[in-house]
């Protein structure tokens with residue numbers, strides 16, 4: 001690996017108590033180019049602008065995938081990743097769907113480790129603090145013919161993050177627009193999936209909602225996921241979540257929560273969840289919680305949901321909240337405050 005260090009760190013210019021999520025980046029970035037049919041020697045260079053021709057295929061055909069993960073630091077200054085091999089496996093699953101070549105595991109893990117060692121001071125200890133890590137791949141071949149690129153750049157950039165507290169959110173169940181279709185790219189962290197959500201989400205925001213919970217594109221009768229989070233529903237003491245398929249992203253937070261809940265003796269039903277049953281449960285007072293789960297915020301509780309123009313409120317205070325309980329359980333593992341018998345924590 002070729003390494004070019006920044007002469008002086010930018011870290012003293014950063015106010016770590018007033019970070020806007022994903023807008024301040026660390027001193028270095030990792031990059032590796034795919035040319036002539038193979039990934040070349042990776043390098044770490046100072047974070048900054050790079051030159052790409054306007055005809056690069058990523059700008060025209062959206063051949064781009066990404067990942068989102070975090071590094072955490074305990075009170076003794078040890079830094080950890082959470083299930084990083086799952087992110088490696090998933091970016092390659094996303095890549096395969098977009099005809100992007102697989103990125104080797106050693107390059108991913110070694111590059112990440114080296115980068116985080118160099119920018120280690122940017123990982124702050126303390127509950128809620130983390131380093132958000134964004135690996136991604138873009139098509140870099142020049143030329144506007146609609147065919148897969150023969151050149152790519154794999155990169156990792158990192159942004160320090162504070163506790164992501166958005167409060168409770170108001171969601172609306174999708175009835176017109178769709179995020180993903182059968183046989184499509186919904187399961188992939190493909191850049192275009194997010195662009196396609198911006199317009200409908202803006203409309204929902206204009207109506208006073210924070211997020212859309214997407215439903216199946218064919219009937220709009222089954223609840224799938226939010227734009228960057230998988231969804232959980234607590235009906236009585238049972239936790240419901242949709243099974244992953246080619247329309248739903250296989251979230252690492254989702255599968256970790258399923259596991260922790262099962263181990264805690266909670267009944268978890270992984271099955272299609274209908275809009276009708278959630279509305280009925282809400283009307284009967286049995287819908288106790290609804291929350292999104294994803295790396296950025298871990299858990300985001302829902303305050304109300306709307307469907308057919310009617311708002312349904314969730315109880316404001318539930319004893320033994322699953323959202324809080326499993327967020328804490330996950331955080332305790334991530335920050336090295338609890339035993340990790342699953343082997344999820346990986347020391348840097």
Ligand SMILES: *Cc1c(COP(=O)(O)O)cnc(C)c1O
Nearest residue numbers: 228229230249251252253294295
């Ligand atoms: C990233 C993402 C999630 C959450 O996945 P995690 O691995 O838990 O961060 C859920 N849904 C979508 C669409 C996503 O892009």
